Amino acid sequence: MMRFLFVLFFITAVVGCRDPIPVLRIVSTKDNMDGTLTVKYKLRTIDGSSCSLEVTCYEPNLGWMPATSGGGDGTSNLSSKDDWVEHTFIWKYAEDLGPGVHTGVKIRLTPYTETEKGKSRTAGPMTVGTPFVVATLTEKDSLAFIDPNTKKVVQTVQTGDSPSAVAVSPDGSTIAVCNKNDASVTLVSADGLFIGQIGVGTTPSSCAFHPTQPLLFVTCYDDANLFVLDLSTMTVADQIPVDAGPTDVVVTPAGNAAVVACEDAGTIVVVDTDTYATVSIAQSNAPTALAVTPDGNTLVVVSKDADVLLVFNTSNLQTPTTTLAVGLQPCDVATTPDGKYAVCTNSGSNSVSIVNLQSLTVSGTVGVGESPVAVSVSHDGAFAYVACCDSNRVDKVDIEAGNCSANYSTGTATAPQGVVALPR
Numbered sequence: 001m002m003r004f005l006f007v008l009f010f011i012t013a014v015v016g017c018r019d020p021i022p023v024l025r026i027v028s029t030k031d032n033m034d035g036t037l038t039v040k041y042k043l044r045t046i047d048g049s050s051c052s053l054e055v056t057c058y059e060p061n062l063g064w065m066p067a068t069s070g071g072g073d074g075t076s077n078l079s080s081k082d083d084w085v086e087h088t089f090i091w092k093y094a095e096d097l098g099p100g101v102h103t104g105v106k107i108r109l110t111p112y113t114e115t116e117k118g119k120s121r122t123a124g125p126m127t128v129g130t131p132f133v134v135a136t137l138t139e140k141d142s143l144a145f146i147d148p149n150t151k152k153v154v155q156t157v158q159t160g161d162s163p164s165a166v167a168v169s170p171d172g173s174t175i176a177v178c179n180k181n182d183a184s185v186t187l188v189s190a191d192g193l194f195i196g197q198i199g200v201g202t203t204p205s206s207c208a209f210h211p212t213q214p215l216l217f218v219t220c221y222d223d224a225n226l227f228v229l230d231l232s233t234m235t236v237a238d239q240i241p242v243d244a245g246p247t248d249v250v251v252t253p254a255g256n257a258a259v260v261a262c263e264d265a266g267t268i269v270v271v272d273t274d275t276y277a278t279v280s281i282a283q284s285n286a287p288t289a290l291a292v293t294p295d296g297n298t299l300v301v302v303s304k305d306a307d308v309l310l311v312f313n314t315s316n317l318q319t320p321t322t323t324l325a326v327g328l329q330p331c332d333v334a335t336t337p338d339g340k341y342a343v344c345t346n347s348g349s350n351s352v353s354i355v356n357l358q359s360l361t362v363s364g365t366v367g368v369g370e371s372p373v374a375v376s377v378s379h380d381g382a383f384a385y386v387a388c389c390d391s392n393r394v395d396k397v398d399i400e401a402g403n404c405s406a407n408y409s410t411g412t413a414t415a416p417q418g419v420v421a422l423p424r
Helices: 002-017 093-097
Strands: 023-031 037-044 052-059 063-066 069-072 085-091 102-112 121-128 133-137 142-147 152-158 163-168 174-179 184-189 194-199 204-209 215-220 225-230 235-241 246-251 257-262 267-272 278-282 289-292 298-303 308-313 322-325 330-335 341-346 351-356 361-367 372-377 383-388 393-398 403-409 416-421
Touching: 023 102, 023 121, 037 102, 037 121, 052 085, 052 093, 093 102, 133 163, 133 383, 142 163, 152 403, 163 204, 174 204, 174 416, 184 204, 194 235, 215 246, 225 246, 246 289, 257 289, 298 330, 298 341, 308 330, 308 341, 308 351, 322 361, 330 372, 341 372, 351 372, 351 383, 361 403, 383 416, 393 416
Parallel strands: 163 416, 204 246, 289 330, 372 416
Antiparallel strands: 023 037, 037 085, 052 063, 052 102, 069 085, 102 121, 133 142, 133 416, 142 152, 163 174, 174 184, 184 194, 204 215, 215 225, 225 235, 246 257, 257 267, 267 278, 289 298, 298 308, 308 322, 330 341, 341 351, 351 361, 372 383, 383 393, 393 403
């Protein structure tokens, strides 16, 4: 009996001498959209001793690896107490995973002391990263993938002769490029792989994807035709005569109509995407470019000849709701995902106009590089990316702040004429 009590006392004493096991709980994660992720977590030990942290990350193609620290409270001498103490770890995921968007990502935090290791906690799977901005390099016959975080071109893909307009599929998987000098459209995957090339009419000027079907609509300026491409077979499915000088096309969010700006004819042509029947609507201001809001209720049109932006209710394309003076020679326009703003490029005054579609007013004019000819809005609606042809760069415009917040060089004598921000 005495021997049993002695052994029990000895075991209890030894166990009581062990360091307390640290306990960790993840509170939240936030992608800062600059190549870093902030992880907030809480630590606790019974006696309040300091802890260290082991942090690993996971990406499906790369597996588990150490996570690079980018600030916060670091990974050593972390305070704790018998209640919870909150800490922050900042993970530089762009260094570990590379540029672009990454899905299925996890981050694992394991607390430990000199003698004890706590239970690991994992956040994810999640999506992290800033989508690429893609620009056509007209003088280099290529497509450039730009990382907004590093402000550098990270990849180029060869296209046809003189790529101009560019569009991305709704799911973000496919990029279409109009090659205006060789009557073709090049298709490239979102990760920069060449898919194929399809011949179309003379001088393809714009393209737009159908929201639910594998169809691409392409305007051909000199042919006065709208080509319909079947991307499942990589062939021309149909070609639809429209009016003279088609310069732009949009497909409504419901997918029931393609709307074509015919600048030379001074008309808007509405094409039924089921029957391919057309209706031509004369305009008092020759339309150059179009954009439709995500709810499908508003069509925004810019007229390069009249220096105006027109707002239409899609139920009445004969008469605009309002006509607003913008900069000189507006040649492209895009809307934000919430439908609040339209942004148009003024190629003759080196600026973009930001139009509030709720108040129907020009809320700001922002100076950008020389000859801004194309614009695309980021997936979150915060920024507009502007192709400045004569400056050989893409400019980033903060829509709410109303300023140009960054410039991305595309290289000497590249003359970007098209731009699209990939979705996330």
